[in-house]
Amino acid sequence: MQEQEENPPTFTEQSLIEVTVNGQHYERSIPVRLLLSDFIRHELHLTGTHVGCEHGVCGCCTILLNGEAVRSCLMLAVQADGMAITTIEGMAGTQSELHPIQQAFREKHGLQCGFCTPGIIMTVHAMLHENPDPTEEEIRHELSGNLCRCTGYQNIVEAVKLAAERLREPQMGVEQ
Amino acid sequence: MTTRWFGAAVQRTEDPRLLRGKGTYVDDIDLPEMLHAAVLRSPHARARVTAIDVEAARALAGVHLVLTAKDLGGVLEPSPLLVPHPALTQPRTQLPLALDEVRYVGEAVAFVVAESRYVAEDALDLIDVEYEPLPVVHSLEVASAEDAPLVHAEIEDNIAAHFVQTVGDPSAAFASASHVLHESFSVERGAAMPMECRGVLARWDAHEGMLSCWISTQGPIPIRNGLAAIFHLPEHKVRVTAPDVGGGFGTKIMMFYPEEILTPFAAIHLNRPVKWIEDRRENFISSNQERGQLHEVDYAFDDQGVLLAVKDIFLHDTGAYTPYGIIVPVITACSLPGPYRLKNYASEFTVLYTNKVPVSPYRGAGRPHAVFVMERIMDGIARELNLDRAEVRSRNFIQPDEFPWDVGLVYQDGGPTTYDSGSYQAGLDKLKAMLDYDHFPECQAEARTQGRYLGLGIGYYVEGTSIGPYEGANIRVESDGRIYAATGVTSQGQAHATTFAQIVADQLGVRPEDVLLTEGDSQAFNWGVGTFASRAATVAGSAMHLAAVKVREKAKKIASELFEASPDDIELADGKVFVKDAPHRALTLGQLAISANPLRYSYGENARKLMSMRLAGPRPGPALPAERGGPGLEATEFYSPPHGSFASGVHGAIIEVDPTTGMVSFLKYAAVHDCGKVINPMIVEGQVHGGVAQGIGGAFFERLVYNEEGQLINASFMDYLLPTAAEIPSITVDHVETPSPLSPLGMKGAGEAGVIPVPALFASAIDDALAPSGIRVREMPLHPCRLYELLKATQNAQI
Numbered sequence: 001m002q003e004q005e006e007n008p009p010t011f012t013e014q015s016l017i018e019v020t021v022n023g024q025h026y027e028r029s030i031p032v033r034l035l036l037s038d039f040i041r042h043e044l045h046l047t048g049t050h051v052g053c054e055h056g057v058c059g060c061c062t063i064l065l066n067g068e069a070v071r072s073c074l075m076l077a078v079q080a081d082g083m084a085i086t087t088i089e090g091m092a093g094t095q096s097e098l099h100p101i102q103q104a105f106r107e108k109h110g111l112q113c114g115f116c117t118p119g120i121i122m123t124v125h126a127m128l129h130e131n132p133d134p135t136e137e138e139i140r141h142e143l144s145g146n147l148c149r150c151t152g153y154q155n156i157v158e159a160v161k162l163a164a165e166r167l168r169e170p171q172m173g174v175e176q
Numbered sequence: 177m178t179t180r181w182f183g184a185a186v187q188r189t190e191d192p193r194l195l196r197g198k199g200t201y202v203d204d205i206d207l208p209e210m211l212h213a214a215v216l217r218s219p220h221a222r223a224r225v226t227a228i229d230v231e232a233a234r235a236l237a238g239v240h241l242v243l244t245a246k247d248l249g250g251v252l253e254p255s256p257l258l259v260p261h262p263a264l265t266q267p268r269t270q271l272p273l274a275l276d277e278v279r280y281v282g283e284a285v286a287f288v289v290a291e292s293r294y295v296a297e298d299a300l301d302l303i304d305v306e307y308e309p310l311p312v313v314h315s316l317e318v319a320s321a322e323d324a325p326l327v328h329a330e331i332e333d334n335i336a337a338h339f340v341q342t343v344g345d346p347s348a349a350f351a352s353a354s355h356v357l358h359e360s361f362s363v364e365r366g367a368a369m370p371m372e373c374r375g376v377l378a379r380w381d382a383h384e385g386m387l388s389c390w391i392s393t394q395g396p397i398p399i400r401n402g403l404a405a406i407f408h409l410p411e412h413k414v415r416v417t418a419p420d421v422g423g424g425f426g427t428k429i430m431m432f433y434p435e436e437i438l439t440p441f442a443a444i445h446l447n448r449p450v451k452w453i454e455d456r457r458e459n460f461i462s463s464n465q466e467r468g469q470l471h472e473v474d475y476a477f478d479d480q481g482v483l484l485a486v487k488d489i490f491l492h493d494t495g496a497y498t499p500y501g502i503i504v505p506v507i508t509a510c511s512l513p514g515p516y517r518l519k520n521y522a523s524e525f526t527v528l529y530t531n532k533v534p535v536s537p538y539r540g541a542g543r544p545h546a547v548f549v550m551e552r553i554m555d556g557i558a559r560e561l562n563l564d565r566a567e568v569r570s571r572n573f574i575q576p577d578e579f580p581w582d583v584g585l586v587y588q589d590g591g592p593t594t595y596d597s598g599s600y601q602a603g604l605d606k607l608k609a610m611l612d613y614d615h616f617p618e619c620q621a622e623a624r625t626q627g628r629y630l631g632l633g634i635g636y637y638v639e640g641t642s643i644g645p646y647e648g649a650n651i652r653v654e655s656d657g658r659i660y661a662a663t664g665v666t667s668q669g670q671a672h673a674t675t676f677a678q679i680v681a682d683q684l685g686v687r688p689e690d691v692l693l694t695e696g697d698s699q700a701f702n703w704g705v706g707t708f709a710s711r712a713a714t715v716a717g718s719a720m721h722l723a724a725v726k727v728r729e730k731a732k733k734i735a736s737e738l739f740e741a742s743p744d745d746i747e748l749a750d751g752k753v754f755v756k757d758a759p760h761r762a763l764t765l766g767q768l769a770i771s772a773n774p775l776r777y778s779y780g781e782n783a784r785k786l787m788s789m790r791l792a793g794p795r796p797g798p799a800l801p802a803e804r805g806g807p808g809l810e811a812t813e814f815y816s817p818p819h820g821s822f823a824s825g826v827h828g829a830i831i832e833v834d835p836t837t838g839m840v841s842f843l844k845y846a847a848v849h850d851c852g853k854v855i856n857p858m859i860v861e862g863q864v865h866g867g868v869a870q871g872i873g874g875a876f877f878e879r880l881v882y883n884e885e886g887q888l889i890n891a892s893f894m895d896y897l898l899p900t901a902a903e904i905p906s907i908t909v910d911h912v913e914t915p916s917p918l919s920p921l922g923m924k925g926a927g928e929a930g931v932i933p934v935p936a937l938f939a940s941a942i943d944d945a946l947a948p949s950g951i952r953v954r955e956m957p958l959h960p961c962r963l964y965e966l967l968k969a970t971q972n973a974q975i
Contacts, residue, residue, distance in 0.1 A: 012237075033294060047204035048197015050422070052371045053456040057893035060371055088197035102195040106187060109858050112866060113669030114194030115201065115371040115422025143901035147893070149371050149423050150669045152865030152930075153901035 017081040021046065022090030030077055037061045039077035040087060048088035048118045052147070059146030062119035063087050069126035088118035091125070101125060101163040110159035112150030120146045124160050132168050136161070181678035182921065185858035186688050188674045190667075199420040202375035202392045203453045210377075211240055213439060213452035214296035216286035216303050217461060218278035221314065221531035221886020222327070223307035225276050230286060232302035238291040239299045241442055245273040251406060251441055255432045259501035259588075263339035264527070266331045267498045270534065272434040272441075278307070279327055279496035280532050281887055282461025284434040289442045289450055312531045312886040316470050316491045319528040327496060327529035336494055337502045337527040341509060343584035344520035349485035353476030357556055361471040362955045363545045363935070365493070365880040366873070367463070368538045369898055370668070372422020373454035374463060376435050378443035388415045389440055392422070394429035395706025397664045400698040402431050403440060411702075418696035424668035425539040425870070427463045429708040430499060460891035465880060466504060466538035468493030468530075469545045475553045476520075481561050481568040485520035488512060488549060492527045493535060500536035502527050503588050507542035507640065510585045510593045514550045514638050515600040515824055516572040521584070531886040537708065539870060540931040547637040548956055551936035554636075555943065559952075565940065566604060566613060569636060573600040588709075589643040591819030596924075598638065599914045603826045603848045606910050607634065610846035611828045620944075629835060630843070631945025634828040635933030641823045641851070641925030642714035642916070646816035648703045649719040651680060651727050653809035655782050657751060657766030659684060659691045661720060664704015665712040666696035670863070670927060675713060675855045676720045679921070683724035684731070684765065685748035703814070710823065710925030713855060718815035718919045726811035730804070734772050735763065738791040763789075769809040774799035821916040823924040825849040827868065827933045829905075833945040838964030840876060840942065842905035850912040852924035860926045861909045867930015868907050873899045874931065875938040879957045 013032045018025070021044060028043055040049050040063065049072060052060035056074040063072045064086035091099040098106065101124050111117040120143065127134065127142040134142065139160045140153070148156065193199060230242040245252055254269040274283050286303050290296035311325035318324055319334045327334055350356055377390040387409060393399055393416075400416040407414070421428065435452045443450040454463070471490040477483050492505040509523040554572070558565040574581050576599055583593040608614065616632050623630045649663045661680055667673065677691035684691075694700040695716075704716070728748060735753045736743040745756045754762035763771070766782040771791075778786070800807055830844040847864050854860050877897040881890045890896045915922030939953035942963065951970045958966075 031294070041203070042206060045206070046197070047201075048199070050201070050372070051203070052373070052422075053893050055456065055892055055894065058371060058456075088195075092196060098192060098195055105195055106191040109188070109862050111191065111194060111669075112671070112862060113371070113421065113423045114190070114199050115420075117194055118197045121195070140901040144903075145900075147371060147898050147900065149369060149425070149870065149898065150866045151862060152867075152869035152907060153904050154865045154906055155862060157901060157906075 015078050017078055019080050020084045022086055022093070032076065032078055034077045035073055036075040036077045036080050037072040040072055046087050046089050050115050050118060052115065057147070058116070059123060060116050060119040062122040062146065064122055064126060069123050088121060091121060100166045104159040104163035104166065108155045108159035108162055110151065110156045116146060116148045120148065120156060124163065128164050128167055132164060134164060181681045181688055182855055184678065184856065186674055186678055186856055188671045189677060189689055190671055190673050201372055201420045201422050202377055202390050205377055205390055205419070207377070207379060207449040210449040210451055211289050211291065211446065212293040212296050213287060213289045213442060213450055214293060214300050215284050215435065215452070215458065216288070216300045217458065218274065218281060218283040218285055220278055220307050220309050221281050221312040222310040223278050224310060225274060225278060225285065225305060226308055227306040228286065229304040233288060233299040236295065236299045236302060238295040239288060240446055241289040242299065242303070243273065243287040243438065243442065245271060245275040248272060248441065251437060255499060256402065257501060258431065258499060259503050261337065261502050261506065264337040264498060264502050266336045267501065268328055269499050270434065270497045272437045282458070282533060284462070287438045287442065289446065312884070313529065314531060314882050314884055314886040316468060316493050316528055316530065319530050320491055327531055331529065334529045335526055336498050336529055339502065340524045341585050342522050346485045346487055346520040346522040349520035350474065350476045350487070353484045354478055355560060356474060356476045357560065358474050359552065359556065359954060361473060361549050361552060363467050363469050363548060364957060365465050365468045366538070366878045366957065367460070367465045367880055368425035368427035370423025370425055370427065373456060373459040374428065374433060374435070375453040376439040377449065377451040378440035379449040380444040380447055382447055386413050386415065387440055387444065390417050390419055391436060392428060393418050394421070394424045394666055394668060394708055395431065396666060396696050397698050397704045398706065399431050399436060406437060407440065407444065415699045417698070418666040421666060421668040424707070426537040426541060426708060428668070429706055430464055430536050456893065457891055460896070461533060461888055464536040465495065465533045466535050466541070467545065469508065471549050473549055473553065475556070477557050479561070481557050481563050481571050483516055483518060483553065483557065483572050486512065486518060486553065487522040489524045492525055493530050493532070494527050495530055495532045495534040497534040498527070499534055504535060504537055504542040506588050508546045510583065510587050510640065511543045511546035511638065512550050513583050514547060515574060515598065515636050516550070517574050532882055539867065539928050541709070541928065543637065543639060543932045544871065544874065544935050547635060547933050548935045548939065551635050551933070552939060552954070555940050565634065566608060569604060570601060574598065587640055587820055589820055593640070594819060595638065595822040596916050596918050597914045598822065598824050599850060599912050600636070600824060603824065603850055603912050604636070606848045606912065607826045607828050607846055610908055610910060611830065611844065616830065629833045629945040630830060631833065631941040631943070632828065632830050633937035633939065633941025633944060634826060635936030635940065636826040637932040638822050638824045639710065639929055639932055640820045641710035642817055642919065643709050643711055643820040644715065644817050645705065646814050647705060647716035647719050648701065648812060648814040649716060649723040650701055650812040651720070651723040651810065653727065653765050653769040655766050655770045655780060657764050657782070659686060660694070661691055662694045662701040663716045663719065664701045665707045665716045668707065670707065670712060671859050672712060675859060676717060678855055679717055679720045680724040683721070683728045686751050686765065690751065710927040710929065714821065714919050714923045714925050715815055715817060717855065717923060718921060719813050721920055722813035722815055723811045726813055727809055730772070730811065731765070731768055731809055733804070735768060738763070738771060765809070772809045773807045817918055821852065821918050821924045823851045823926065823929060825929055825933065827937050829937055829941055831941045831945060833942060835946065835967055838960035838967065840960070840963070845905045846908045847930065848910050848912060849926070849929060850914050851926040851929065852916040853913055853922035854911060855923065857911065863926045864909050864930040865907050867928065868934060869899055869904045871931040871934025872904060875935040875957050876959060877903070877957070879959060
């Protein structure tokens with residue numbers, strides 16, 4: 001114990017993980033203590049997932065983990081071993097067209113500085129999958145886990161309504 | 177010419193990139209060989225630093241550098257005082273690292289650079305600092321008390337500045353007035369809380385002798401100049417870029433935050449890129465804050481409700497340092513008169529040091545406080561005389577034919593506080609219609625019979641905007657026909673890439689998406705100040721306009737020579753330059769750009785086409801006549817406003833208060849906004865929405881709570897509550913457009929406006945809702961528990 005006090009652990013332990021991110025398979029040896037958000041951003045260089053608070057409140061780091069919206073700053077990367085992740089980069093992929101949710105945000109001016117936007121879009125994606133026809137109150141409730149400091153939320157709510165409407169049209173169904 | 181894009185709700189060109197997660201914020205940039213920094217911060221609000229032992233930290237594997245104040249050599253200088261003022265007799269600015277005393281919780285004490293942020297933070301734990309805690313000044317009340325502890329030992333009474341301004345003859349007005357009231361008002365601290373915290377990445381290129389920094393800032397060019405001076409480099413060998421910035425709201429217009437010096441210092445020292453990214457806890461305890469003021473107000477008025485005089489004596493909390501001078505209280509003093517004919521005004525403020533995070537402007541910058549006080553005065557007059565609140569305001573408005581209106585004060589830019597234009601009654605009329613103001617008393621009475629407490633509040637403000645000194649713009653048409661524009665300001669979400677493109681597109685006959693803007697890069701445009709004070713659209717936008725006009729004139733001149741036509745007969749539209757009434761005699765802008773550059777070697781499709789057209793050949797004389805002003809379709813122009821302009825607006829809300837819990841909900845929110853000519857109404861409305869949300873946060877949810885030891889006890893998003901989508905109502909926005917005569921396109925500025933009147937209208941609405949209790953709100957913010965307390969304390973509480 002005494003020795004530990006003088007030489008605290010350096011947390012160098014590595015672990016091998018396999019994840020599928022936006023359809024692509026990755027195998028990496030990473031420090032056990034690496035946050036999933038840091039893994040996505042700085043190991044996989046998918047920097048669209050942002051980090052706004054590192055304590056799970058702001059929602060900027062929201063991703064889809066096996067289809068569910070989660071905060072990637074509240075997980076270690078090793079906990080995602082074997083799982084499928086979707087990040088903002090996977091929404092429209094390489095297609096020239098934006099995903100209908102992204103398109104609706106553009107048309108309704110649902111973003112300003114853009115920092116919270118990827119997390120909000122991932123939240124909305126999961127929300128509309130769960131509930132394709134939400135009321136305004138339900139939208140506002142579902143969005144309340146994501147902070148935005150620029151827009152006052154109004155145009156985000158409008159964008160979600162528009163996206164929901166378009167995604168309900170059969171030809172545009174939510175892609176999974 | 178008729179403009180086409182100016183005034184249109186053009187979709188943002190920024191969006192596709194940001195929506196795909198392809199934005200580039202500072203932390204998105206990872207350079208090869210890059211190291212990571214972390215800052216050790218003081219856990220004490222005030223303490224003497226007696227020893228620092230960094231040996232264990234230096235010995236940790238993966239640590240490359242540990243810096244304390246003593247390691248900084250000549251760089252250990254206090255940051256510059258940004259805005260000196262004669263009344264600021266005791267300015268103090270911060271060292272990059274504290275030397276022998278720390279003065280707030282969060283002050284930087286040591287800087288560690290390591291292989292990863294994780295290791296850098298491990299090393300912080302190994303640094304042993306011996307502190308000798310000293311008595312703490314945690315509030316304005318303590319700072320101003322007799323025998324108060326001193327934040328700076330040599331500064332008597334903690335007074336940084338004392339400033340008195342007088343307009344008219346307040347004493348005489350008070351002496352003869354039929355009504356005089358006295359009230360105290362207080363506003364507590366809040367914080368900007370952009371979703372992206374601050375960040376700095378620095379790279380030293382030893383071969384080029386070039387320092388490159390990417391900083392999440394609102395003012396890269398002043399920082400470039402400052403870093404060049406600090407590191408003894410030529411300015412052109414320092415490049416500071418503000419890439420995508422995830423919100424600023426004032427807290428990122430600052431120099432220097434310690435990390436802006438320490439990170440490049442470490443990069444130069446180690447000859448490796450170094451990145452420091454602020455985490456949210458650091459943002460709470462080291463990024464500048466604002467708002468704390470205590471006002472003692474006397475006001476005099478006549479039987480008709482006409483305001484005769486105001487005497488406002490207030491204390492302003494500047495925190496431990498005065499990096500930004502006394503801008504904030506000066507703005508408060510100048511903003512207080514608002515849209516009203518205030519001819520007798522005594523203003524006196526004292527700026528006090530406290531052991532808290534330093535203060536610099538946060539969106540609104542001293543104005544929400546001033547508007548809170550003045551609008552409380554208007555409501556106070558209405559209550560005293562039993563008059564309608566809107567009617568009292570109407571009786572005091574400056575009238576449209578009274579502009580320019582000289583308030584009689586010196587504004588923050590050193591110029592006169594002279595309102596250029598305004599339509600205050602028109603704004604109020606619109607708001608009343610939006611709120612169905614005249615019928616509200618019926619709804620209110622009806623609701624009260626059901627045990628519900630509805631209240632209506634209004635808040636009017638005049639906002640000084642668009643201050644100088646200047647901004648510039650460079651516009652260049654390249655041979656591909658695209659237009660490249662550059663300016664020294666930055667965007668933190670204001671969509672300059674869209675709005676400036678609209679301005680340029682109108683002059684050059686192209687679409688906004690053909691105009692590509694570079695901003696916030698000191699290598700792309702050498703001159704400029706930054707984005708703050710609701711100034712960028714007006715000041716940089718005007719420079720864009722002037723430069724675009726010049727490019728247009730140049731295009732017409734060159735085309736007239738090629739087509740052997742009069743310049744007056746040349747037109748620009750659809751990306752082409754052509755002879756009026758002979759559209760086949762046309763060149764694309766790209767082709768004209770090639771011919772504007774009399775090179776003997778041109779390449780590409782446009783060059784071949786141009787060659788094949790066999791237009792007028794070279795004239796005798798130089799290939800580049802002096803009067804053409806240089807090669808290329810390019811121009812640089814600067815715009816310096818004569819003085820700031822003054823936007824205005826009035827917001828109103830209908831709220832419901834639950835007197836058993838103190839909870840307030842918004843039933844309706846309406847905003848009428850006059851920012852002069854509007855470039856893009858979609859974007860202006862977005863600015864208003866966001867400002868209102870921040871205002872609601874500042875009025876109801878957000879309050880930085882420091883305990884007696886000077887510890888910020890709610891330094892996380894779990895405890896400091898930013899409003900969410902569930903709390904912010906839908907906001908109806910309407911515009912009044914009173915063009916500013918000061919700028920070429922008549923804009924005034926819109927960035928800060930939304931936040932300014934919210935505390936005022938919130939107080940007004942609570943008073944109205946709980947009128948039976950006789951409550952009078954005199955403090956902000958007012959969270960539910962505090963409102964409940966006030967209600968309990970109100971003697972006549974009938975509810």
